[in-house]
Amino acid sequence: MVRSFKHRDIISIRHFNKEELLYILDLANQMEQVDYNDILKGKVLASLFFEPSTRTRLSFESAMQKLGGIVIGFADSGITSTAKGESLSDSIKIIKGYCDIIVLRHYLEGSARLAADIADVPVINAGDGANQHPTQTFLDLYTIQKTKGTMEGLTIGFLGDLKYGRTVHSLSYALAYFGAEMFFISPPSLRMPGDCIEELRSRKVKCHENESLFGISKKLDVIYCTRIQKERFADPVEFEKVRGIYRLNRAMLEEMGIKGDLKILHPLPRVDEMDESLDSTDFAVYFQQARNGIPVRKAILSAVLGAIE
Amino acid sequence: MKQLDVSAIKDGSVIDHIDSKSTLKVADILNIQNEEQMVLVGINLSSKLLGKKGIIKIGGKIIDQKEVNKISLIAPNASVNIIKDYEVVKKFKVAVPDIIEGIVKCFNPNCVSNYNNIISKLIVINKNPIKLECHYCERIMGTKDIVLI
Numbered sequence: 001m002v003r004s005f006k007h008r009d010i011i012s013i014r015h016f017n018k019e020e021l022l023y024i025l026d027l028a029n030q031m032e033q034v035d036y037n038d039i040l041k042g043k044v045l046a047s048l049f050f051e052p053s054t055r056t057r058l059s060f061e062s063a064m065q066k067l068g069g070i071v072i073g074f075a076d077s078g079i080t081s082t083a084k085g086e087s088l089s090d091s092i093k094i095i096k097g098y099c100d101i102i103v104l105r106h107y108l109e110g111s112a113r114l115a116a117d118i119a120d121v122p123v124i125n126a127g128d129g130a131n132q133h134p135t136q137t138f139l140d141l142y143t144i145q146k147t148k149g150t151m152e153g154l155t156i157g158f159l160g161d162l163k164y165g166r167t168v169h170s171l172s173y174a175l176a177y178f179g180a181e182m183f184f185i186s187p188p189s190l191r192m193p194g195d196c197i198e199e200l201r202s203r204k205v206k207c208h209e210n211e212s213l214f215g216i217s218k219k220l221d222v223i224y225c226t227r228i229q230k231e232r233f234a235d236p237v238e239f240e241k242v243r244g245i246y247r248l249n250r251a252m253l254e255e256m257g258i259k260g261d262l263k264i265l266h267p268l269p270r271v272d273e274m275d276e277s278l279d280s281t282d283f284a285v286y287f288q289q290a291r292n293g294i295p296v297r298k299a300i301l302s303a304v305l306g307a308i309e
Numbered sequence: 310m311k312q313l314d315v316s317a318i319k320d321g322s323v324i325d326h327i328d329s330k331s332t333l334k335v336a337d338i339l340n341i342q343n344e345e346q347m348v349l350v351g352i353n354l355s356s357k358l359l360g361k362k363g364i365i366k367i368g369g370k371i372i373d374q375k376e377v378n379k380i381s382l383i384a385p386n387a388s389v390n391i392i393k394d395y396e397v398v399k400k401f402k403v404a405v406p407d408i409i410e411g412i413v414k415c416f417n418p419n420c421v422s423n424y425n426n427i428i429s430k431l432i433v434i435n436k437n438p439i440k441l442e443c444h445y446c447e448r449i450m451g452t453k454d455i456v457l458i
Contacts (some may be wrong), residue, residue, distance in 0.1 A: 110421040
């Protein structure tokens, strides 16, 4: 059953059922087929980025403007009252009066839920610390659906920083609806959180934890590669131990033996975990994935603001 | 003649059927060191229900709902008796509430609830054994993770 998205907060992928995920993907597809230039005319999006972002922020802002809406906000909280010591709660109490919808990225986990509790306009979580990034998950699913032709029954390898990788947590929960088998490949210090694995197993997902792609690469339909996130490490020494531990390149993948229709996704930015030799191959869909941020975020904004029922 | 393990109190609260090992934690919750009237703490008393139990009697104090909620997380089998003039005027078992606000700290150091004076809020997703989900950051906590505020 699809519950109405109108005025709904988008905080965690765990709040959506399979039908609702598919509804947004269908709507995103519709956004690519038809122009909806003015459906958000007069609506104001507050784009509040307390943490750096390129793709998420720009694609939200682009999507809003393509639909006829207006964007206010900031990409650097250093120029806001936060720098004077204003709390997030107070910032939201003020800003909610200036807009029709809030998109929030913040370094603290649970910040989007806090904002949603305070604001009487809908809040979209654009990433809260290492917790959730639900709209990224919608566009990851959309990319998988478009490039693989299906999301059902795939074998997915998640590679890199699985401990702090919020995109991995969200995507694994979503793919659990589609009968995916999952391989979680990481150094021991960056393994998937135990409660994520426990939840996936309780939902009958076949989960495996590995330290290397060797031996499993032949089974994979999708590799979801992530960056080792330096900014999440409290101790730089711990970061140095795992820095550059995975470096995918074309020759290596072909030597390991992979399926001809393997697709490699990455939420980007990349640092050194994927060689540029991959970019020109049919395996690489990460730039297409980033572009998919526009139709997916157009779909979400339209649905939440009630422009499309 | 029946002999009481722990003396009766005239007025106050008796917390009975505490799992013996949790008795001192319950005493901490009740802040007994700051009580001015009589406080009796018994540990390893015989119990039909638990085998061994703890009991705490506090003279002159009626324990409040916040304290009852805290006790329920540490000693889910506990019962509370309110005493007036040596008579039990109210008796109830503690019960884990569905939502716990302001009494348990989220164990995730990066959770927003640990900043800016936000009142913690945890959803009880399982009562026995205790499993709590942070309303804000969605982390799941078990009994071992519980830190009372």
